[in-house]
Amino acid sequence: MDAPLLKERERATFNVTELIHLLNGSEEETKRRKELESWLYNNPVFRQDDRYQISREEVYERGLQKTRELVNLCRRKNIKFDSLDFARLNISTLEELPFFLHVIMFIPTIRGQGTEEQKRKWLPLAEDLKILGTYAQTELGHGTFLRGLETKATYDVSSREFIVNSPTITSMKWWPGGLGKTCNYAVIAAQLYTKGKCYGIHMFIVQLRSLEDHKPLPGVTIGDIGNKYGFHTVDNGFLRLDNVRIPYENMLMRYAKACDYIPPVNPKINYGTMTSIRVDLVKDASVILAAASTIAIRYSAVRHQTEIRPGEEPPVLDYITQQFKLFPQIATAIAFHFAGDYMHRIYDKVQSEIFDGHLSAITELHGISAGLKAFTTDTSIAGVEICRRACGGHGYSNASGFQRFYENWLGSATYEGENTVMYLQAARYLFKCYDNPKEAPETMSYLRYPQNKMEWNVKSADDVSNYATLITAFEQRALSKISSTAKKLKNLTHYGMNRNDAWNAASVDILHSIKAHCHYFIVKNYMQSLNHLKMSSPLRQVMTAVALLYANYGIDEHAGDFLESGFMNGKQINLVRAKILQLLKEIRVNAVAIVDSFDFDDRFLRSALGAYDGNVYNRLFKWAKLSPLNKTEVHSSYKYLRRILQSKL
Ligand SMILES: CCCCCCCCCCCCCC(=O)SCCNC(=O)CCNC(=O)[C@H](O)C(C)(C)COP(=O)(O)OP(=O)(O)OC[C@H]1O[C@@H](n2cnc3c(N)ncnc32)[C@H](O)[C@@H]1OP(=O)(O)O
Numbered sequence: 001m002d003a004p005l006l007k008e009r010e011r012a013t014f015n016v017t018e019l020i021h022l023l024n025g026s027e028e029e030t031k032r033r034k035e036l037e038s039w040l041y042n043n044p045v046f047r048q049d050d051r052y053q054i055s056r057e058e059v060y061e062r063g064l065q066k067t068r069e070l071v072n073l074c075r076r077k078n079i080k081f082d083s084l085d086f087a088r089l090n091i092s093t094l095e096e097l098p099f100f101l102h103v104i105m106f107i108p109t110i111r112g113q114g115t116e117e118q119k120r121k122w123l124p125l126a127e128d129l130k131i132l133g134t135y136a137q138t139e140l141g142h143g144t145f146l147r148g149l150e151t152k153a154t155y156d157v158s159s160r161e162f163i164v165n166s167p168t169i170t171s172m173k174w175w176p177g178g179l180g181k182t183c184n185y186a187v188i189a190a191q192l193y194t195k196g197k198c199y200g201i202h203m204f205i206v207q208l209r210s211l212e213d214h215k216p217l218p219g220v221t222i223g224d225i226g227n228k229y230g231f232h233t234v235d236n237g238f239l240r241l242d243n244v245r246i247p248y249e250n251m252l253m254r255y256a257k258a259c260d261y262i263p264p265v266n267p268k269i270n271y272g273t274m275t276s277i278r279v280d281l282v283k284d285a286s287v288i289l290a291a292a293s294t295i296a297i298r299y300s301a302v303r304h305q306t307e308i309r310p311g312e313e314p315p316v317l318d319y320i321t322q323q324f325k326l327f328p329q330i331a332t333a334i335a336f337h338f339a340g341d342y343m344h345r346i347y348d349k350v351q352s353e354i355f356d357g358h359l360s361a362i363t364e365l366h367g368i369s370a371g372l373k374a375f376t377t378d379t380s381i382a383g384v385e386i387c388r389r390a391c392g393g394h395g396y397s398n399a400s401g402f403q404r405f406y407e408n409w410l411g412s413a414t415y416e417g418e419n420t421v422m423y424l425q426a427a428r429y430l431f432k433c434y435d436n437p438k439e440a441p442e443t444m445s446y447l448r449y450p451q452n453k454m455e456w457n458v459k460s461a462d463d464v465s466n467y468a469t470l471i472t473a474f475e476q477r478a479l480s481k482i483s484s485t486a487k488k489l490k491n492l493t494h495y496g497m498n499r500n501d502a503w504n505a506a507s508v509d510i511l512h513s514i515k516a517h518c519h520y521f522i523v524k525n526y527m528q529s530l531n532h533l534k535m536s537s538p539l540r541q542v543m544t545a546v547a548l549l550y551a552n553y554g555i556d557e558h559a560g561d562f563l564e565s566g567f568m569n570g571k572q573i574n575l576v577r578a579k580i581l582q583l584l585k586e587i588r589v590n591a592v593a594i595v596d597s598f599d600f601d602d603r604f605l606r607s608a609l610g611a612y613d614g615n616v617y618n619r620l621f622k623w624a625k626l627s628p629l630n631k632t633e634v635h636s637s638y639k640y641l642r643r644i645l646q647s648k649l
């Protein structure tokens with residue numbers, strides 16, 4: 001163990017194990033998680049140290065080998081795909097496996113939208129991996145605008161079949177994970193046509209490849225869409241269907257019937273699978289940012305550079321600017337941890353209502369999950385990059401471990417709903433509740449009260465250590481944005497603009513409003529979660545400092561909003577800034593211990609900079625020696641170099 005990290009750990013003022021259990025939910029949960037991880041990481045197939053020295057094909061092949069090992073493990077330990085245990089295992093693999101769409105979208109879509117009979121037929125095949133499916137919705141020409149999807153499923157009454165067809169090049173399915181080479185089935189989103197009429201998007205189970213030799217079936221053109229920023233193990237694919245016939249029973253009909261069409265009670269019920277992933281992505285944002293913070297904080301405690309006082313080369317973690325970069329990332333990761341818990345609670349509640357046939361809550365769930373998905377993924381993507389840059393040159397090396405997190409996580413601003421679109425969807429719900437405050441759910445209850453102008457009665461730095469005053473600050477900021485935007489929308493329509501054009505004209509203000517609302521929700525949920533949790537006073541002191549940093553940093557970051565709302569003045573903003581510096585100092589002694597509480601296995605981080613023992617330089621050198629260029633002392637391409645060296649200019 002490198003001395004600096006040892007010293008850091010000895011200085012901690014709280015019990016790391018207590019925080020590990022608090023973040024995991026309990027000591028039993030911690031134990032179970034570590035047991036699952038050990039099964040995974042002790043398997044050599046999950047080796048990753050040559051991850052960046054092999055080709056895309058080898059990476060994909062490795063992905064299938066890992067899938068095989070993971071599936072065998074689940075079978076040996078009787079771990080079901082819809083279990084919490086599997087979700088933990090999936091996170092530990094960073095869901096980089098070619099078959100993860102099968103588990104997170106194909107199976108859940110059948111489970112959520114199939115009739116009892118369809119579930120009896122398809123779920124055993126899918127859960128036993130007799131078939132491997134993906135979720136094929138996005139097309140070359142449309143990903144966001146689902147009502148614009150062009151794939152057609154035309155009901156042929158005479159044969160009781162659907163004819164599924166990609167009528168144009170833009171109707172080709174494009175992006176679905178595992179579609180290119182792995183899956184032999186897909187749930188296809190297609191416009192249902194029956195008796196000459198279009199009834200909108202419905203989901204259809206379509207076989208794509210033979211179960212004998214995996215060759216594409218007649219009428220199926222299929223393949224990989226090529227290299228991307230990340231998810232190199234995943235064969236995101238393209239698919240063109242040329243009048244492929246499927247049985248009537250292959251349309252998922254829990255909520256709608258095709259022949260003598262019966263529509264779903266709420267047409268958006270077909271969008272349910274996407275909502276479930278958006279809910280997961282909120283907690284995933286916390287995991288990714290916590291991992292990046294762990295790497296950056298540990299490295300910053302080991303990396304000594306330049307001088308504060310002559311003759312003393314301190315760890316870069318002693319620089320206030322380094323603390324100002326990194327400690328808010330720790331705080332954000334914890335804030336999103338609690339937001340993820342909240343989202344899962346709400347999701348489970350709405351799911352049980354839906355299974356009882358009450359579909360009204362799906363709009364609220366959509367409104368909240370769309371906003372938090374966008375807010376937490378946007379913020380965590382930026383946070384990972386801040387952590388990487390805080391590690392200087394070695395942060396830029398693949399040995400740092402950042403690239404794997406960053407390259408996979410970048411996509412979260414796009415997949416499962418492009419973030420701007422998600423913000424606007426959430427805003428649509430927010431402004432509806434603003435116009436009808438009585439219908440506002442708990443997360444928007446502040447809309448119910450008259451918007452009386454308030455002043456922030458903050459006179460000293462101590463006042464910005466009070467959860468209630470901070471929550472009020474974020475509430476007033478959101479209210480100020482929402483009410484001024486609502487007024488703008490009203491004026492635009494008052495002077496003759498139709499509602500849609502007015503919405504587009506005001507969409508930048510609308511974006512600011514929904515982001516302010518999400519920020520308020522995250523702060524409030526974070527502080528209320530801490531108030532409800534039992535913990536020792538040393539730990540509560542640390543967690544309070546981190547939560548106060550999250551809120552005060554948020555005010556400083558958006559000072560203009562808080563001033564514009566008239567709720568705060570310049571003097572108070574300076575109090576907030578003074579508080580931030582005081583909190584950085586307070587957190588400094590525990591920074592390494594807090595990231596230790598995220599409890600990442602080195603084999604998950606795969607980082608020469610963030611390993612638990614802090615043995616950075618030997619790990620970097622060992623990793624560099626793996627470079628394929630170092631297989632020989634003189635590289636075979638020397639012949640070109642020699643000509644260059646011998647040529648005359
Ligand atoms: C650590 C791990 C790291 C790795 C991470 C691994 C994970 C990786 C995963 C990668 C895998 C990636 C996999 C993938 O990427 S799968 C593909 C993901 N694709 C999308 O998300 C498409 C996004 N687009 C849409 O959802 C729709 O087109 C929208 C919503 C934009 C408009 O739609 P539309 O034009 O039809 O509607 P509208 O605007 O006329 O009217 C809106 C009305 O509809 C209601 N509404 C809308 N939506 C929902 C809903 N869902 N539940 C309930 N209600 C909903 C809404 O409240 C409103 O109600 P009201 O106001 O009228 O009352």
Ligand SMILES: Cc1cc2nc3c(=O)[nH]c(=O)nc-3n(C[C@H](O)[C@H](O)[C@H](O)COP(=O)(O)OP(=O)(O)OC[C@H]3O[C@@H](n4cnc5c(N)ncnc54)[C@H](O)[C@@H]3O)c2cc1C
Nearest residue numbers: 135137138142143144175176177411414415416417418420
């Ligand atoms: C890694 C990855 C994995 C994926 N996996 C799958 C999968 O398994 N299955 C699947 O079906 N799909 C998948 N997708 C596709 C993904 O869901 C879509 O790319 C996503 O929904 C965005 O749609 P789009 O590409 O059409 O973007 P667009 O909507 O074309 O976005 C382009 C720009 O237009 C803007 N824009 C669009 N509409 C509006 C609007 N109404 N108001 C304001 N601005 C707007 C957006 O903000 C954005 O800036 C995946 C994508 C990625 C990157």
